[in-house]
Amino acid sequence: MADLPHSPPPAGSDVAETSSRLREAHAFDVRTGLQPRALRRAFADHLHLTRAHELSEATPYDRYVALSHAVRDRLVERWAKTQRTYYERDVKRAYYLSAEYLLGRALWSNLQALGIHDAYSSVLADIGVDLRQLVDVEPDAGLGNGGLGRLAACFLDSAATLSLPVTGYGIRYEFGIFEQVIRDGCQVERADEWLRFGNPWEIERPEHVVPVSFGGVTERVPSRQGGGFRMIWRPEQQVLGVPFDTPIAGYGSDTVNSLRLWSSRAGQDFDFGLFNAGDYVRAVEQKNQTEVISKVLYPNDNFEAGKELRLRQEYFFVACSIADIIGRFNRTHADFRILKDKVAIQLNDTHPAIAIAELMRVLIDEHLLPWEMAWEQTVGAFGYTNHTLLPEALERWPVALFERLLPRHLEIIYEINRRVLREVQITFPYDEERVRRMSLIEEGPERLVRMAHLAVVGSHSVNGVAKLHSDLVRSRLLRDFSELWPERFNNKTNGVTPRRWLSACNPGLSELITEKVGIDWITDLDQLRGLEPSADDPAFLARLAEVKLENKWALARLIQEELSITVDPASIFDVQIKRLHEYKRQLLNALHIVALYVRSKQGEAVTPRTFIFGAKAAPGYRMAKLIIQFIHAVAEVVNGDRRQEVLRVAFMPNYRVSLAEKIIPAADVSEQISTAGMEASGTGNMKLAMNGALTVGTLDGANIEIRDAVGPENFFLFGLDADQVEAKRRERFKGITACEADPVLREVVSLIASGFFSPEDRGVFQPLLDAILGVDPYLTLGDFSAYAACQRDVEKAYADRSGWARKAALNIARMGTFSSDRTIREYGREIWGVEPVEIEIDAPLSLM
Structure with a gap:
């Protein structure tokens, strides 16, 4: 580094002047400095030394990798200091176990967290490089299906921003959520090779590899302590879990936490005996079978092989994580009686619930704790977040599969069950039906292990993710358990990070907000309240409308580029983006589009509208994939009809975080129309409202709290509530009843049944009609009339543009309360018992 002064100060020079010169030099050119000169040097060095290219011959990918490494360098020192501080201060730490993380792109968020986005944008522009183009090179890390994984990513961001000691654990899937391709209107899945060219953000840690066992038998042996026995698990297979660490930077703080993802490796690459004998295929068979564990996100479990692989995945990452957590604890503590005072473990849904049995196994089998002491520490450490109200979505594993793969854990689960059911019998005597309902083992033609029950009995805290959801968890889904342990149940309404979902994705709106309330809203979203007086300022509303229109033009250009569909930015941009599921009722939206199309064909005035969908259907979910096909069939008719220009339908393929970041700022209407009582919370509803979209929604999930927060007059409500839905389901309400009572709906259904949208295969959509005309648990037709009436209210409201801007x-x-910062503060204070730990970077670590 030739520009740094390396020689000692001149003899006789003033010490203060010399110190000042050194500080100035350091500020401009230390290896990991944040000044433009240091940033430019870092980018050039990595382009040359990491990618072996000069700027003139470097590809966009070369430039992206060089920039990513330059940014990562600036995180590493903060990262190391953060971890060292946690150990030095002996703080209680929280560990977040999640099978999914939808992180999105890291480059932009890390630039933002470090406060060097503008500086690097300028530095790169000086040498003819567009930062935005480099950001777009980065593939999405699609390690999740939807809201569950995106929530986990928001939580990690908030924990680091709040300086809370939180580590995330998960699986480093080689292939994440599939890439969705639309072919002839149908979803086709392709492998998402996000790691094809490597990942510049992660650091492999082979020195921390963890052995993970499967199968085999258990054996009772005399206790080494004398006077009793202990169990030994003699597995038949062992695989290795290799950790890969990704830095999670806090915005405006020096905290950098870790996300540790585990990759499976064979304990032995191949059998040399078989190899030398010429059996090359079998020689590598074990390696292939082992490494498939972390190969793909959520294998199709419609088949026995898929079920086994999924259970292997869940135990694999849990076993690795528990070993890592205990290893960290043991670095500074030997007394397991204080484990729950130093360790908090949060289960993000039931996927990691086997962690409860695993921690018990480690404590009683490996560290020889008495059962009662181990159980006290386990329950004290664990918290469980429930994410579903659908009983069929709660994981249950065949006992036979469990016994074959995890025999010792099944024994532990049996013992947990025995003790818990004895408590139930004592508390509720003569109630054998309650005992049956609460058992961890479901008796039937196939005996099943109920993972949600294991999560509840093994955790001191059980929370839902919205007020309605938490109430229904207590009163319906897990009622027996809430009656036994009412103190365990609580609510933690979800939130989203404003850094990604407002500041980064909507710079125009962010700039406008900052002009009005200052910059601190990015870490204190409640400051958005300062915008309220401006809602009556015509000049502010005009600027707000301009920002929205600019975002709509940007999305219109993207739709034209990707779909060759021309849309009018002056039309209502009506958005429904989320996982494709019958209860989320994308079909209800599509039926209403057909109704509007019929109205327009009949000469009735219809407000111009562009309907924008983004959704992936699970590969084995036939009905969801048929709904995607139906939406495309409707789009083909509506977009191809030259006699009407008021309606357009755009289904954006391969919905993902980076696409959401483009759609959400442009939305006028946010479709949150799930059947009441079925959506746990939702987070897309928060992101869209935060960016000025008005919600059309049911009284479901967090919609209720959003409506209460923004005001009923600024929310378009329709449909049955959760109690009414439950009553309709009990009476087995049939959609045909609603169809017969509504002539508009009857005409829509008749048009579909005639084959109008599928002339080459007139019966292709008959299964959809059969499902909703019969006993439809999602009340798609039951809510149609109310939905159509609500959409007329939307049209009227949009006609008053200043009134619409005021509502936006x-x-x-x-929307301040829907920041994930608020949610994580509540987790930290009320469940985990962790405190903020300020990280002090008081001197350049690179010079220490």
Whole structure:
């Protein structure tokens, strides 16, 4: 580094002047400095030394990798200091176990967290490089299906921003959520090779490899302590878990936490005996079978092989994580009686619930704790977040599969069950039906292990993710358990990080907000309240409308590029983006589009509208994939009809985080129309409202709290509530009843049944009609009339543009409570018992 002064100060020079010169030099050119000169040097060095290219011959990917490494360098020192501080201060730490993380792109968020986005944008522009183009090179890390994984990513961001000691654990899937391709209107899945060219953000840690066992038998042996026995698990297979660490940077703080993802490796690459004998295929068979564990996100479990692989995945990452957690604890503590005072473990849904049995196994089998002491520490350490109200979505594993793969864990689960059911019998005597319902083992033609029950009995805290959801968990889904342990149940309404979902994805709106309330709203979203007076300022509303229109033009260009569909930015941009599921009712939206199309064909005035969908259907979910096909069939008719220009339908393929970041700022209407009582919370509803979209929604999930926050007059409500839905389901309400009572709906159904949208195969959509005309648990037709009436209210409201802008402004101003910072503060204070740990970078670590 030739520009740094390396020689000692001149003899007789003033010490203060010399110190000042050294500080100035350091600020401009230390290896990991944040000044433009250091940033430019870092980019050039990595382009040359890491990618072996000069700028003139470097590809966009070369430039992206060089920039990513330059940014990562600036995180590493903070990262190391953060971890060292946690150990030095002996703080209680929280560990977040999640099978999914939808992180999105890291480059932009890390630039933002370090506060060097503008500086690097300028530095790169000086040498003819567009930062935005480099950001777009980065593939999405699609290690999740939807809201569950995106929530986990938001939580890690908030924990680091709040300086909370939180580590995330998960699986480093080689292939994440599939890439969705639309072929002839149908979803086709392709492998998502996000690691094809490597990942510049992660650091492999082979020195921390963890052995993980499967199968085999258990054996009772005399206790080494004398006077009793202990169990030994003699597995038949062992695989290795190799950790890969990714830095999670806090915005505006020096905290950098870790996300540790585990990759499976064979304990032995191949059998040399078989190899030397010429059996090359079998020689590598074990390696292939082992490494498939972390190969793909959620294998199709419609078949026995898929079920086994999924259970292997869940235990694999849990076993690795528990070993890592205990290893960290043991570095500074030997007394396991204080484990729960130093360790908090949060289960993100039931996927990691086997962690409860695994921690018990480690404590009683490996560290020889008495059962009662081990159980006290386990329950004290664990918290469980429930994410579903659908009983069929709660994981249950065949006992036979469990016994074959995890025999010792099944024994532990049996013992947990025995003790818990004895407590139930004592508390509720003569109630054998309650005992049957609460058992961890479901008796039937196939005996099943109920993972949600294991998560509840092994955790001191059980929370839902919205007020309604938590109430229904207590009163319906897990009622027996809430009656036994009411103190365990609580609510933690979800939130989203404003850094990614407002500041980064919507710079125009962010700039406008900052002009009005200052910059601190990015870490204190409640400050958005300061916008409320501006909701009555015509000049502010005009600027807000301009920002929205600019975002709509950007999305319109993207739709034209990707789909060759021309849309009018002046039309209502009506958005429904989320996982494709019958209860989320994308089909209800599509039926209404058909109704609007019929109205327009009949000469009735219809407000111009562009309907924008983004959704992936699970590969084995036939009905969901048929709904995608139906939406495309409707789009083909509507977009191809030259006699009407008011309606357009755009299904954006391969919905993902980076696509959501483009759609959400442009949305006028947010479709949150799930059947009441079925959506746990939702987070897309928060992101869209935060960016000024008005919600059309049911009283479901967090919709209720959003409506309360923004005001009923700024929310378009329709449909049955959760109790009414439950009553309709009990009476087995049939959609045909709603169809017969509504002539508009009857005409829509008749048009579909005629084959109008599928002339080459007139019966292709008959299964959809059969499902909703019969006993439809999702009340797609039961809510149609109310939905159509609500959409007429939307049209009327949009006609008053200043009134619409005022509603949008109030939505933005009143969304402060839906920051994931608020959610994580509640987790930290009320469940984990962790405190903020300020990280002090008081001297350049690179010079220490």
